[in-house]
Amino acid sequence: NVHNDPAGNQIVIFKNKTSGPIAIMTTSVGAPIEEEETVTLNKRLLFNEFFMDSMTHLVRERIPERLVHANAGGAFGYFEVTHDVTDICKAKLFSKVGKRTPVAARFSPVVIERGGTDTSRDARGFAIKFYTEDGNFDIVGFNTPMYVYKDPILFPTFVRAQKRNPATNLRDPNMLWDFLTLRPESLHMFLLVFSDRGIPDGYRHMPGFGIHTYQVVNEHGEKYFIRFHFRPDQGLKTLTSEKARKIGGIDPDYNTRDLYTAIGNGNFPSWTASIQVLTLNDVKNAGFDVFDVTKVLPLDKYPLRLLGRFVLNKNPINYFAEIEQLAFSPANLVPGILGAPDKVFEARRLAYRDSQYYRLGSNFNNIPVNCPFQKKTFTYNRDGEPPVKDNMRDIPNYYPNSFNGPVPYKDEDAVQLIEIYQDKANNFEQSRELYINEMSPDERKRLVENILYGLGPATKFIQERAVKIFQLIHPDLGERIWKGLQANKTSYDSLQVSHCD
Ligand code: HEM
Numbered sequence: 020n021v022h023n024d025p026a027g028n029q030i031v032i033f034k035n036k037t038s039g040p041i042a043i044m045t046t047s048v049g050a051p052i053e054e055e056e057t058v059t060l061n062k063r064l065l066f067n068e069f070f071m072d073s074m075t076h077l078v079r080e081r082i083p084e085r086l087v088h089a090n091a092g093g094a095f096g097y098f099e100v101t102h103d104v105t106d107i108c109k110a111k112l113f114s115k116v117g118k119r120t121p122v123a124a125r126f127s128p129v130v131i132e133r134g135g136t137d138t139s140r141d142a143r144g145f146a147i148k149f150y151t152e153d154g155n156f157d158i159v160g161f162n163t164p165m166y167v168y169k170d171p172i173l174f175p176t177f178v179r180a181q182k183r184n185p186a187t188n189l190r191d192p193n194m195l196w197d198f199l200t201l202r203p204e205s206l207h208m209f210l211l212v213f214s215d216r217g218i219p220d221g222y223r224h225m226p227g228f229g230i231h232t233y234q235v236v237n238e239h240g241e242k243y244f245i246r247f248h249f250r251p252d253q254g255l256k257t258l259t260s261e262k263a264r265k266i267g268g269i270d271p272d273y274n275t276r277d278l279y280t281a282i283g284n285g286n287f288p289s290w291t292a293s294i295q296v297l298t299l300n301d302v303k304n305a306g307f308d309v310f311d312v313t314k315v316l317p318l319d320k321y322p323l324r325l326l327g328r329f330v331l332n333k334n335p336i337n338y339f340a341e342i343e344q345l346a347f348s349p350a351n352l353v354p355g356i357l358g359a360p361d362k363v364f365e366a367r368r369l370a371y372r373d374s375q376y377y378r379l380g381s382n383f384n385n386i387p388v389n390c391p392f393q394k395k396t397f398t399y400n401r402d403g404e405p406p407v408k409d410n411m412r413d414i415p416n417y418y419p420n421s422f423n424g425p426v427p428y429k430d431e432d433a434v435q436l437i438e439i440y441q442d443k444a445n446n447f448e449q450s451r452e453l454y455i456n457e458m459s460p461d462e463r464k465r466l467v468e469n470i471l472y473g474l475g476p477a478t479k480f481i482q483e484r485a486v487k488i489f490q491l492i493h494p495d496l497g498e499r500i501w502k503g504l505q506a507n508k509t510s511y512d513s514l515q516v517s518h519c520d
Pocket residue numbers: 085086087088091125126127143144145146159160161166170171172174228229230231312345346347363366367370371374375378
């Protein structure tokens with residue numbers, strides 16, 4: 020039965036639901052193609068519009084892939100409010116229990132390129148776009164509850180250190196471990212990435228976190244601060260390194276296939292959404308920077324409050340149109356949700372649109388999957404690269420004007436995003452807690468093995484620096500890494516090219 024494998028048999032399923040060719044083929048301007056045009060031998064090519072049309076289109080079919088998170092699976096569905104949170108947030112999408120909002124979701128390893136192996140050891144992106152009646156709201160999160168650094172100036176360094184060595188075009192453990200040990204606040208997240216939680220067994224079994232502490236406001240203008248959590252109702256499932264490597268060798272698209280297959284079979288994945296809620300007083304009295312994205316907010320101190328659930332029940336019909344062209348941005352906010360006041364969030368408000376202008380063109384928000392289809396837009400933007408849609412027709416194109424163009428609304432008690440002062444990251448307390456309190460002895464053993472697998476090929480001084488830092492996280496961890504490196508001492512050092520002579 021082909022329907023048991025909707026991913027593998029997509030094209031067969033298409034055939035089965037049609038009765039013969041669906042149409043006479045045409046050129047892209049609609050000219051019907053005569054059979055003679057499908058053969059070029061002994062004919063004049065310039066006169067063959069089928070040949071000209073398809074050849075010239077083909078060489079224009081690639082667009083830049085995302086700088087990070089290039090490889091992904093995605094789907095569509097809805098978010099439903101299950102618990103009232105109107106006492107803290109006035110956003111319309113949370114306005115009443117039972118309310119449903121359409122969503123798009125995209126799940127993605129960070130580092131690998133499009134076409135790479137999606138079972139690699141890496142964090143995963145967890146992005147959701149809510150098509151609300153007040154425009155689109157995006158949560159562009161991760162499957163880890165914390166991020167790598169709190170100073171966004173490190174983004175280019177971090178991306179380059181993880182991507183390919185400019186000379187060899189290879190991923191380079193020296194570069195990655197140089198970064199991780201020069202900026203040890205990154206090890207909190209990387210302990211999770213190297214742990215049992217590092218490789219999801221299917222995107223359906225992976226959690227999501229908004230990470231940033233968002234400021235929200237209720238209808239009385241009172242401020243609250245929240246972190247979003249999404250727990251898969253299918254349960255958490257991860258792969259061991261060994262299994263992931265095996266699977267990756269056989270099916271590099273394992274996670275994407277799993278998502279498509281489940282949805283295609285009517286086995287719709289869902290996630291329970293909750294929030295941690297802080298008042299302004301909690302923020303002041305927390306004793307640490309609650310806006311620091313390298314930190315988690317302890318659950319015993321700030322327990323989860325249920326919010327809703329989202330369900331993915333529709334596969335993309337066309338991957339490029341609907342998933343590749345999806346454009347998420349932390350800057351896509353709605354009234355009631357003000358975003359986060361930290362510097363990483365501020366940097367992200369620029370970076371995503373900049374990247375999307377580059378890869379999708381200046382009118383990327385006119386691409387159907389990015390259009391806020393529950394809310395008609397009225398902007399003063401005009402022209403530029405297609406698609407321009409109706410280009411705002413005959414509406415005046417400058418503001419202010421005296422000719423009835425669109426005007427701003429007035430919010431009498433508009434609340435501003437608070438301003439914060441952030442100290443440099445303090446590094447090891449939560450990493451130590453993660454190692455000691457959240458990992459079983461067995462998991463700690465596998466964590467050490469996974470770190471050794473990554474750190475083993477790095478050069479000696481970087482290994483030594485790493486050992487010192489692991490020792491600061493916990494002496495036991497430092498000692499195990501040191502011993503492991505001694506025991507596995509391979510010929511890597513002798514293979515290192517010397518840059519000193
Ligand atoms: C300084 C910090 C950061 C910068 C400058 C940055 C920048 C970017 C850029 C330029 C993209 C590609 C966007 C596109 O072309 O569509 C991207 C993708 C992404 N980033 Fe970040 N990022 C940062 C931090 C984060 C953090 C903290 C998270 C998680 C909380 C995150 C999650 C994601 C996700 C999930 C995607 C993929 C979105 C998709 O599925 O299309 N990033 N990032």
